[in-house]
Amino acid sequence: MIETVFESIFTWLQKDSSIGNFKREIGSNFDLWCNGYLGPFFRFKVLGWLNWLVFPLIGYFLITIKSKKRWEIALFLALMVSIIFICLQGYANSRYQLTLFPVITPLIFLYGYDILKTKKRLFMVMTLLCVCLILGNIYISCQKYCYYYNSAKGSGVPGTRFPDKLIRYLNEKVDQNAVVESKNQPILYYYTDKKSRPDRAPVKDYYVLLRGDSLNGGRRFELLMEDQGYKLYKKISPVHIRKKLEQLREKKPKFELNIGKLPVFNKTSLNKIKEYIPSLEILGKRNDYNFQSHFEKDIMSIRISLSNREFNVKPILQLGIKSNRTSSILNIRDNDMLYLIVRMRQSKLKGGSTKIFIQDQTAYWARETSEYKGDKWSDIFVKKRIREGFKKISLGIYWEPLNDKEWIELSLIQVFVERNQS
Known part of the structure; x- marks a missing residue:
């Protein structure tokens, strides 16, 4: 009787909290009481x-x-x-x-x-x-x-110092009529005279300043400046994005993975993905996952789903490719513009975040992402200018499922590279 009671309590503690989330460190009922109430x-x-x-x-x-x-x-x-x-x-x-x-x-x-x-x-x-x-x-x-x-x-290792280049850029290159929205970065108010909210005067340009994160740079904003972990984005028009995608599709990708050309395989552990798809690898994960071939309306894809949920561990999966300065996979150079396009869809269940990303490592990692919302087949697009002196590059899909009923499907992955002309 006592063992049954303890087992029931332990099972209840492992379950996801209905009124919390992992972002607030209240993912399970255990967290709800220890970190919450x-x-x-x-x-x-x-x-x-x-x-x-x-x-x-x-x-x-x-x-x-x-x-x-x-x-x-x-x-x-x-x-x-x-x-x-x-x-x-x-x-x-x-x-x-x-x-x-x-x-x-x-x-x-x-x-x-x-x-x-x-x-x-x-x-x-x-x-x-x-x-x-x-x-x-x-x-x-x-x-x-x-x-x-x-x-x-303003001291410490690279990535924690004062962003001198960014401040000079804001003061010298950004128009006085521009609006620079600050994402909790008071440095904007102390070292520049830029306004953070539009007034009655017409807004010429719209910028966003943040630190330690990305702003879906491949969609509505373009990354202009990156310094010591700070990032400055400028809003661009949807027409500009569509034209860029059309231009890229006319070129031959540096890397392409078409799932429709792969052999069919049954459900298996994602840990064996390199045996079936050698060009893809797990870049990071918490919990275990399965993948399998999936057909629907003449589209072949791989479907990925959560298999085993560990106690009090937020499920996270990063899947993609990685490269370095000497790798022949992408042959990236300093200041090249890297584009990633992923054709994907996800289940209708409301789950965690689904993004594609590109990140490079110098003295610290910097990442650009584009978030995917919806449940229809879509081409998700993100870009990033590779920083000088980079050591490593990785790019792919970032997924946070909440339960084993969710899934994502991938049918096409393309990587394009534009050489820096300067």
Whole structure:
């Protein structure tokens, strides 16, 4: 009986949360409670390891509540109401949970000292425990905060320094009437005089500035400038994109994979894909996947689906090709423009993100993506100018299924290269 109860609880904890998502680190029911409802105490990644000590202190307060003064009880009730409100209403976002941090942490030390000041041996043990928790948390977090520190002062490894080239480009090459939308990048306001929202005056050009991400560059925006992880995009017309696709289709691709010309194969593990399609490889994955040949309306494709879902692991698949400076597959040079076109479709079920991407590595990786939405056969298009001094390149499909009923199908993959003329 007890084993059945524990097995049911464990199974329930593994299931996806109906009111959370992996982006907020609340993907499963287990995360919903540890990072969500009880996040102010157990969301260690954001708030550290010390806050869980509030539970024994609350228990001690309740046991000795008869000896407490009225103002202490009133303060305790106010704190409990705040905790309950944040736990129930602000569980999805760590920012709301963080509002309790400046209150809970001092109370742990002040009230803990008040309890233990007459118990010297226990006081020493608890002090040592708190020191170990703090030092351990500092050790785990040092890489994350060192990155932000170096980035803020403009030093550190490439990719975290100050973007001098980008600031000069914005100040010298971008028209005064242009709008530069900032995606949470205050550097725009401190070092340029560009407006971030359109006023009554006509907008000549529209730009987007962001960092550490891409903006579906192959569709409505073109990447103009990339410096230290910052990216500046300019909006382009759909007509321009259609013309470019027509021009590319008139050329011979540098790489082409036509699934219709491959032998038919039954469902098998995606780990064996190189045995069936040598030019494709798994670039990264979490969980296991299957693939098989699929026919529909004279279109042959490969259908990929999730096979086994691991506990509390977000399913992610990256499938495609990779190259380096000496590889003969693509023969890429510095500053070449690389284009990727994928003919694909996906199931009608509402799932996670599906994108195609191109990324290159210098001192750090930089990626451009185009997201695919819908369930009809479509040619998805993305482009990227390869940076000087690149070491590696990879491109392909990025997929985040939510369950084993979802699938994606691929029928054609083409890669085009335009040589840099300068």
